[in-house]
Amino acid sequence: MKEDFDELYEKIRAGKVEREDALFLAHKPFYLFRIADELRKEKNGDVVTYLVNRNINFTNICVGTCKFCAFREEKEKGYMLSMDAVLSKVEEAVNNEATEICVQGGLHPNLVVDNYCEIIETIKSHFDVHIHAYSPMEIYHAARNSDMSEEEVLKALKKAGLGSIPGTAAEILDDSIRGIICPKKLKTDKWVEIIKTAHRLGIPSTATIMYGHIESLENRIDHIFKIQEIQKDTGGFTEFVPLKFMRKNNELGRMVNRNLSFLEDAILHALARVILHPYCTNLQVSWVKLGVRDAQRMLYFGVNDMGGTLMEESISRLSGSLAGEYMSPEDFERVIKDAGRTPKRRTTLYEIN
Numbered sequence: 001m002k003e004d005f006d007e008l009y010e011k012i013r014a015g016k017v018e019r020e021d022a023l024f025l026a027h028k029p030f031y032l033f034r035i036a037d038e039l040r041k042e043k044n045g046d047v048v049t050y051l052v053n054r055n056i057n058f059t060n061i062c063v064g065t066c067k068f069c070a071f072r073e074e075k076e077k078g079y080m081l082s083m084d085a086v087l088s089k090v091e092e093a094v095n096n097e098a099t100e101i102c103v104q105g106g107l108h109p110n111l112v113v114d115n116y117c118e119i120i121e122t123i124k125s126h127f128d129v130h131i132h133a134y135s136p137m138e139i140y141h142a143a144r145n146s147d148m149s150e151e152e153v154l155k156a157l158k159k160a161g162l163g164s165i166p167g168t169a170a171e172i173l174d175d176s177i178r179g180i181i182c183p184k185k186l187k188t189d190k191w192v193e194i195i196k197t198a199h200r201l202g203i204p205s206t207a208t209i210m211y212g213h214i215e216s217l218e219n220r221i222d223h224i225f226k227i228q229e230i231q232k233d234t235g236g237f238t239e240f241v242p243l244k245f246m247r248k249n250n251e252l253g254r255m256v257n258r259n260l261s262f263l264e265d266a267i268l269h270a271l272a273r274v275i276l277h278p279y280c281t282n283l284q285v286s287w288v289k290l291g292v293r294d295a296q297r298m299l300y301f302g303v304n305d306m307g308g309t310l311m312e313e314s315i316s317r318l319s320g321s322l323a324g325e326y327m328s329p330e331d332f333e334r335v336i337k338d339a340g341r342t343p344k345r346r347t348t349l350y351e352i353n
């Protein structure tokens with residue numbers, strides 16, 4: 001068995017892992033965890049990074065129908081932040097040493113590309129801060145509302161000062177799953193096309209997976225291989241972020257009668273490290289979704305980044321996330337050191353501050 005293990009380890013180190021290997025390892029968690037931890041050590045050493053940032057969810061008005069969403073509201077009941085409100089949130093963040101502002105919102109029926117650009121331009125004209133904004137779904141929505149291509153929208157956003165985009169709205173990149181959990185959302189091919197176009201235009205992005213609902217282990221593995229394929233092609237992903245499905249206050253949560261165990265969370269994170277090695281070497285854990293304690297434990301399963309301070313995260317809270325809305329840099333430092341690792345503050349693009 002030792003020889004088999006060594007052979008498989010060398011194959012993974014060389015970036016040649018196959019679907020069957022991942023499936024095999026998912027059922028041999030102790031081998032998987034050992035490999036994931038070795039690869040993390042090789043690429044990231046003992047450094048664990050975090051970011052000082054702020055989320056701004058500028059509107060919850062949305063024409064989407066995602067069954068996992070507890071955030072969206074009809075036009076009559078929802079909110080849309082004024083520019084002044086956005087600016088005062090950015091000011092508060094910058095005063096707290098934030099280097100990134102993450103802007104995302106619902107799919108407001110009236111918003112066109114100029115509105116999306118205006119938010120970025122206004123922030124950029126007042127503050128020197130990195131703008132990480134608009135998921136592929138928002139870009140798709142802006143393109144349709146503005147009668148433009150997604151490429152034209154991305155170019156306009158870049159010109160306005162966009163620094164990078166969140167690779168959210170990926171959920172599970174399989175149309176048979178998407179058709180059930182988010183039937184009106186962009187299809188897999190479109191998500192991939194928008195991400196690749198952004199990367200080609202010099203706009204990096206994160207990559208995500210939303211796991212723990214109706215998808216199978218095979219679906220998760222196939223999703224991560226899709227991310228690997230894109231990364232081999234463009235190199236534009238800064239990190240991969242597993243996002244555990246939050247089941248409170250949403251239709252999908254009422255449909256799904258299971259809660260993933262800690263072991264299943266660990267297997268998913270470790271599989272991501274193994275499949276994405278050596279193409280995408282930053283694996284982030286979401287403390288908002290898992291809670292700070294389990295997020296800290298994930299550092300032993302291939303994770304090297306703990307994400308951002310956030311200062312505001314209404315989307316997960318409304319779906320039952322137990323973690324708070326803000327984790328201070330001091331908390332990050334303490335949690336990382338308590339795990340025996342070295343904390344380092346980073347920028348969105350992984351420069352160490």
Ligand code: SF4
Pocket residue numbers: 062063064065066069070071072105106107137
């Ligand atoms: S997840 Fe986003 S796009 Fe889907 S309904 Fe909620 S706010 Fe709208």
